[in-house]
Amino acid sequence: MWHNIMRDNIENILQKEEFDFKDIVALLQAEGKEQKLLFAKAQEVQLKHVGKKVFFRGLIEFSNVCSKNCYYCGIRKDNKKVDRYNLNDEEIIAAARFAHENKYASLVLQSGERSDQHFIERVDELLQKIKEITHNEIGITISLGEQSDETYRRWFRSGAHRYLLRIETTNEVLYKQIHPEDDEHDFENRLRCLNAIKEIGYQTGTGVMVGLPWQTYADLANDLLFMKKMDIDMCGMGPYVEHHDTPLFENKDILWPIKTRFSVTLNMIAVLRILMKDINIAAATALQAIDPMGREKALRVGANVIMPNITPSTHRKDYQLYQNKPCIDEGADDCGDCLSLRIEMAGREVGLGEWGDSKHFLNRKE
Numbered sequence: 001m002w003h004n005i006m007r008d009n010i011e012n013i014l015q016k017e018e019f020d021f022k023d024i025v026a027l028l029q030a031e032g033k034e035q036k037l038l039f040a041k042a043q044e045v046q047l048k049h050v051g052k053k054v055f056f057r058g059l060i061e062f063s064n065v066c067s068k069n070c071y072y073c074g075i076r077k078d079n080k081k082v083d084r085y086n087l088n089d090e091e092i093i094a095a096a097r098f099a100h101e102n103k104y105a106s107l108v109l110q111s112g113e114r115s116d117q118h119f120i121e122r123v124d125e126l127l128q129k130i131k132e133i134t135h136n137e138i139g140i141t142i143s144l145g146e147q148s149d150e151t152y153r154r155w156f157r158s159g160a161h162r163y164l165l166r167i168e169t170t171n172e173v174l175y176k177q178i179h180p181e182d183d184e185h186d187f188e189n190r191l192r193c194l195n196a197i198k199e200i201g202y203q204t205g206t207g208v209m210v211g212l213p214w215q216t217y218a219d220l221a222n223d224l225l226f227m228k229k230m231d232i233d234m235c236g237m238g239p240y241v242e243h244h245d246t247p248l249f250e251n252k253d254i255l256w257p258i259k260t261r262f263s264v265t266l267n268m269i270a271v272l273r274i275l276m277k278d279i280n281i282a283a284a285t286a287l288q289a290i291d292p293m294g295r296e297k298a299l300r301v302g303a304n305v306i307m308p309n310i311t312p313s314t315h316r317k318d319y320q321l322y323q324n325k326p327c328i329d330e331g332a333d334d335c336g337d338c339l340s341l342r343i344e345m346a347g348r349e350v351g352l353g354e355w356g357d358s359k360h361f362l363n364r365k366e
């Protein structure tokens with residue numbers, strides 16, 4: 001009986017034009033038949049508003065040197081067990097060429113966070129160089145953390161046109177629990193950065209971790225409402241996967257079971273697809289760390305972007321923000337081929353040779 005009442009509720013909620021906070025909390029808890037209804041609705045919205053295509057973003061994790069100390073992250077500055085690396089310019093350019101020649105059409109430059117002058121200038125030069133050697137045929141997303149407005153402007157002028165800066169959680173209390181409390185890890189500054197990125201004209205992406213210690217369904221519902229209010233263009237969110245060489249690991253006993261974190265992440269993707277019909281949503285690699293078919297499942301419930309790792313495989317093992325990261329031993333070729341197959345298995349098409357910009361961004365600029 002209770003079960004039927006729940007199912008009716010979910011059915012009713014899914015018929016509404018707009019979800020309120022309570023609706024979202026209920027949807028995020030959907031399991032079994034209720035979850036299937038949610039996924040079916042998300043799939044319907046996805047096919048209607050962004051279609052079957054899935055776009056590649058060749059991911060280059062060019063350095064794991066980081067000046068920050070987020071409590072959940074395996075490459076935080078104080079983790080002395082990590083072998084630090086910094087790809088040289090030739091290696092980065094070679095990876096960009098690989099993406100271009102294989103029609104990935106877009107790449108993501110990502111590294112640990114640094115804001116020293118040398119780093120800022122180096123990224124600037126790399127952006128210009130990649131644009132030059134690909135005849136401006138490749139779109140560039142950067143994911144390089146909190147920077148000054150001037151730096152964001154400079155990198156935008158040099159060719160980056162999408163920026164991904166995850167808020168990780170919009171609950172300020174929780175944010176302080178998972179970061180050191182100092183000027184370098186300031187919640188307000190993260191918000192300032194997101195606003196600056198958007199104002200400068202980047203396609204703006206953010207995202208959260210799902211299943212952090214102390215996190216609630218209400219927190220996650222607020223995260224989705226934050227994204228809607230911020231009117232973001234792209235989202236990348238994944239389950240929190242603990243790393244044993246981090247301070248947050250000591251709270252592992254209060255975590256949701258890993259399967260719950262996985263399942264709720266899929267619910268987050270599905271609800272976000274219904275809330276923000278035409279944005280780009282990435283199928284996070286962390287999903288595959290939990291379930292070998294994790295990313296395919298995400299593609300079926302709303303995600304439309306996937307990020308093949310094209311970092312030279314010798315360094316992939318050193319860029320582990322979380323444990324059990326998949327594909328760390330494979331060459332870039334294996335990764336692309338394996339992903340194309342996986343995408344087709346998920347009933348989607350690879351949008352090779354297309355930038356695959358966020359339709360939401362294009363629509364809001366009209």
Ligand code: SF4
Binds near residue numbers: 066067073074112321
């Ligand atoms: S999450 Fe990002 S900024 Fe924080 S420690 Fe890891 S790489 Fe550095």
